[in-house]
Amino acid sequence: MIKTFTQKVHKLSTNLNILRIVKLILAASKKWAFISILFIVIESALFYSSFYMVKVLIDMVSKHGVGNLKDEPLVIKYVILAAVSTIAYVALKSISSYIIEKQSAKVTEYVDDKIHRSAIELDLSFYESPEYFDILKRARDMGNDRPNLIVATIIDIGKNSINLALITSMLITIDWRLFPIMALFIIPTLFVRINFADTQNILRLSQTALERKSSYFSSLLTLDTHAKEIKSFGLGHHIRKIYVDIRLSLLDARLKISKRKVYQEVATSILATSGLFCCIAYIVIGSMHGSTSIGDITLFLIILPQSFTVMQTLSTGIATLYQNNVYVKSIFELFDLKSSLSEPQNPQSIPNDKNIDLELKNISFTYPHSNRPTLTNINLKLPAGKIIAVVGSNGAGKSTLIKLLCRLYDPTSGSILFFGKDIRNFISKDYQKQICAVFQDFGKYNVSAADNIKFGDIDGKSRPEIDVIEAAKNSGANLFIDKFSKGYETTMGRIFEDGQEVSIGQWQKLAIARAFYSPSRFIILDEATSALDATSEKELFNSLRDRIGNRAALIISHRQSAVKHADYIYFLYEGQISEHGTHDELIALKGGYFNLFKNTSL
């Protein structure tokens, strides 16, 4: 048992990340961390000094007996001192609860911000990995209160450690044997609690994926994203049942552990209470033999419940910290994740030259966790100022190609050349600014119409409002924005009180306006007009060249009307370019491109 306990203690100290947590607390606010420590030390010192003065008083009074007034001024002095330190302790205790709250709030904000910063820095591959979502879920599960709890627990452990040291020194002044007797009876409680926390952590880790699944099914029922389908297919109760079954299995596993803990806690509580009474018996018998003074007995009786509470709270604190360790670890795991996109040691600056081509050279790409290449040996050129189209059936790899062009992923082999240089020579953020894309699953931001467009150039804060209107006109979004009483200041979507829901096609026009507003050199439209009515789409593509200015564009579309105006077209088949040429050349070729469109009107 002792060996297991030592192993547990070792595991505890290495697993708890105490040093890292302390560093995190200091990073959140050094000032408040030091103030907290100062208050803890003073508070504990005052608490125990008032106890000690009571002991001295009682010893003084009992030694001199009734009617002896010689030491009266000294007695009064000690009474005043004990009163002052008790008053100071009470006042300090109230202030320190505010300080702990302040300190915890600082840590919460800091952790929250750091989680967001980490998420911003990660590349797209993380967002497509279940492992990342498990880490993120656990980190997010920290909730806003957990950092508070952790800080408060650490402070509590600090406070109780100081208290324990003071109690030990006081117990030693009475009889040094009292401390090991008490410790011996309390240690099993700590052992049980750590063991329970450990089992709970293992369970929590193994349950993360299932927890995420249950959150997913809950969100299907509660969020607006699937409400229409779920109601029209009558899926509600079916999904609710799946959710309930998952929750029950999670709860069942958790309750089994808790039940075991209850039995063990009862046993250790009996043991600890026996320890307490052993100490009482020891000291009382000691006083009967005259080896302990009245003051000692009084002090002992005052600090006995304290020492008992201190040791119990200390073990609870350590167990709580251990229990929360799984969340803390996930936070640190998240902070430690590094983008898989490498940044150059000596980055090259983006050239000002207007005529810059983008070229894919022998590109092959396999998704992480996949064993099949999605793209093989792709050669494609996006010359400055030209409109290029990529066409292919579902799953051919068109969107993947765009992810590579946007440097959301790096190719497995081959290179993407910007101005003749591999894009990995540029800082990824600088390069990404050169390209803007309207994705199939474009963003619908519940902010004003103007901000929806301005998100295309978040650094261009001082740009004139006319640019926003110009971008909206070019995408056709102005047609519905102008009808709102608040115009461009109207909040889009119905999530917020004053929001205005718009149709999917109108959302898409906003997304296209965002791309037009962007100062990037290349525009990518990936099925970006799929929800537009035929007239709007025709108007957009008929004059696309005017709308995008002197920029180059890459269009992906399943509609012939959208791609036929392109200067050059690549036909993608199962991840490879099987045909390329102008629209007329490809039609004349009567190959894949021709077959894809042969049943649709031009």
Ligand SMILES: Nc1ncnc2c1ncn2[C@@H]1O[C@H](COP(=O)(O)OP(=O)(O)OP(=O)(O)O)[C@@H](O)[C@H]1O
């Ligand atoms: N994150 C991913 N991880 C693994 N495989 C993926 C991932 N995303 C896409 N794929 C696979 O890559 C292939 C190409 O997908 P992609 O989205 O590029 O096709 P697409 O040509 O754009 O299709 P569509 O016309 O339907 O939009 C598909 O077989 C798909 O299953």
